[in-house]
Amino acid sequence: MPKVGMEPIRRQALISAAIEAIHARGSFEVTMSEIARQAGVSTALAHHYFGSKDQLIVATMRHLLDELNGEIVAALRTARTPRERITGIIRANFGSDQFRPATISAWLTFYVKAQSMGGARRVLSIYARRLRSNLRHALSQLTDKESAKRIAEGTAAMIDGLYLRHALLDSDPDREAAIRLTEDYIDAQLAAGTS
Template sequence: MPKVGMEPIRRKSLVEAAISAIHSKGSIDVTIREIAQRAGVSQGLAHHYFNNKEDLLLSAMRHLLAEYRREVRAKLEEATTPHERLIAIIRASLGSEQFRPETISVWLVFYVHAQESDKAHALLSIYSRRLRSNLIYNLKPLIGARSGAVAEGMASMIDGLYIRKALGSLPAGMSAAELVEDYLERQIGQ
């Protein structure tokens, strides 16, 4: 029987172990048993907290999305104008915090997994809609009716440049954030 008060601690430990296992393997071809061993708990206890591996993987992604959301909010607190808020979103999305090796591994695997899993696809869609919504909200005062198209361009650049930078295919000396910021400035200037 699990100890009272240990559930949040063990859940967090299992989520962190899942992230670590995915990073080590480079895929989601990890077992609940491997994850439980990394977390220092029994396989049975892991199943007690998570019905199956899919639930645990989704919790790992929610954990990373929550970290991302906290980073965005922290940067937004420093911003006062729509333009500053857009820069904050770009920098939070493409900041060094998002490029920890474990974070990269889980994001890349999650993009692929979302093609096969309805639940993973739904979670990825929530991230995409929030990003687009935040961009549109801050673009509207600056460019009005064009805000939807520009937000889509910015979101596509953020996701695409994240993948390119994560895979090391962004040319040396190029900053992913600066490329998106340049696009933003050109769109505002039109």
């Protein structure tokens, strides 16, 4: 008979194992058996909790998105100015839990999988809309509406591009360099709009 309260612990272990297994394999071609073994549970139990590998992958994406959203909300709560809000959003996107090799590999795999899996596409669509909306809201307090939209799109593309670049490098990602580069882009765009 299973212990009461073990399900959330095992579900989290499987989600963490999925991230690590995808990173180790370098692709989505990891099996549910490999993920279960990494989590220290049986394959049958993994199927019991998630049904299929695709459902586990979508749950993993949602988990990462929930973590990211929590970091963004915390950053926005402490920001006093629109520019601090933007910095908070950027720092959260390059947070130490998000911008680490295994999580970067997982996000890259999710982007690829979203092309053929509706659940993954929906999760990534939520992420993209939320990122652009948060950026546009803060930027609209610093510049006109059209410029805010354009800068938000460019910033979102830069964040995604930096994830892609670091997924393809053999070195550890430099989160502070990624933050500086993104901040520099925003500062240059805002300065160009005021000159």
